[in-house]
Amino acid sequence: MAVNKLFPNADKAVSDVFDGATIMIGGFGSYGGLPINLIVALAKQGANDLTVIANMGGVGLELSSRIKPGGYQDHGILFKNGQVKKFIGSVPALGGMPPTSPLEKLYNEGKVEMETVPQGTLAERIRCGAGGLGGFYTRAGVGTVVAKGKETKIINGKEYIFELPLYADFALIKAHKADTLGNLVYRKTARCFNPVMAMAAKTTIVEVDEVVPVGQLDPEAIITPHVYVHRIVEARR
């Protein structure tokens, strides 16, 4: 029997996220590429003590209208709800915004742990987790706070620091189209961290604009092969 990974809605797709889980959230940080329906479902579902790995910390609904007219929900809601124990990402809060994002407020109150990672290092740590590699050396962060406590090595006369892989229990990602098998294609810059995170989680849950029958996506155009995708939710925007 052919596999069908289609879930009826976002609530069912995230129902088994457990307390203490590590969650990767795709996108770049703002509206384009964020799995907004899955995020809202997770906020409703209520799992606690989460470790969230995402490029940005989210700005929250109040500040989001500064990015997109009318605003939008983002993973700021998970911080606002107090569901997150630790954040790992490259831009927890935007310096150009008031210090009122849910994550920045929690951080200033000492209520959330934070690990700030250079963006390229974040992407590569996730790729290492995805690809079964034990880490890598990079020049990004040499001589900065990022290098603190890390092994360094001179390679071809230049200093590098060693970075470890990242994994997740669940990845919540956004794609443009999925077939029912879970092959994914993306749209423009809404691709960003989504294909990278899709590969690094035990359970990858994707929110798509449209689900199509198997065979309708051009095999040459598929960015994420179905082996990485476990659950699909259609959420038309």
Add this chain to the structure above:
Amino acid sequence: MKSRLDEQTIALRAAREFADGAVVNLGYGMPGLCANFIPEGRTVYFQSENGMLGYGSLAADAEKDYEMINASDQPVTPLPGMSFFDSGIAFDMIRGGHIDVVVLGAYQVSENGDLANWGRPGRGATGMGGGMDLAVGAKRVIVTMLHTTKEGEPRIVKNCTYPLTARQCVNLIITDLAVIEVAERGLILKETAPGWTAPEIQDLTEAKLTPDKDLKEIEL
């Protein structure tokens, strides 16, 4: 008449550094304005670390697509030959030396070209984004910044006191008062804003500036 350059003019001056055919990444804030000032007759390919190469200008309201944004969350317009890719490939491109020029903002630059551009007192939750990867990976790093803080403190300093982005990475500094090259022998004052003398600019700079033998006023 003594004047300070506004942000648009600083961006215009920075964009003159883009060679024909260059691949250019623009950082958050003021650097983004450079997209509007590509010198006539030159083609520049803008790369954005969220996974896009070869985009056009900032999009007008009517044509904004929030799934086609630059790394500063601004919707941009498409151009023939543009491409999209994931964040992993975007940073392979950056660290791998495929970006000719990056323009970054800064809180401080030191006399040996150290850059501090992501953290500041009282804002412990801001992050470096792609700045550290760009600073070590791009072939040339141009900084656009205001010469002094709002309180009048120098931003071009002997040693950075703000958290570092990368050591010895900056090649050229363009401020509202000056164009300064970071050279082996220190900071070279190449150009001054209209009406400003080298000693006046030195007074607002903590690091030592050596006036270039061809020191001139910024041509606008």
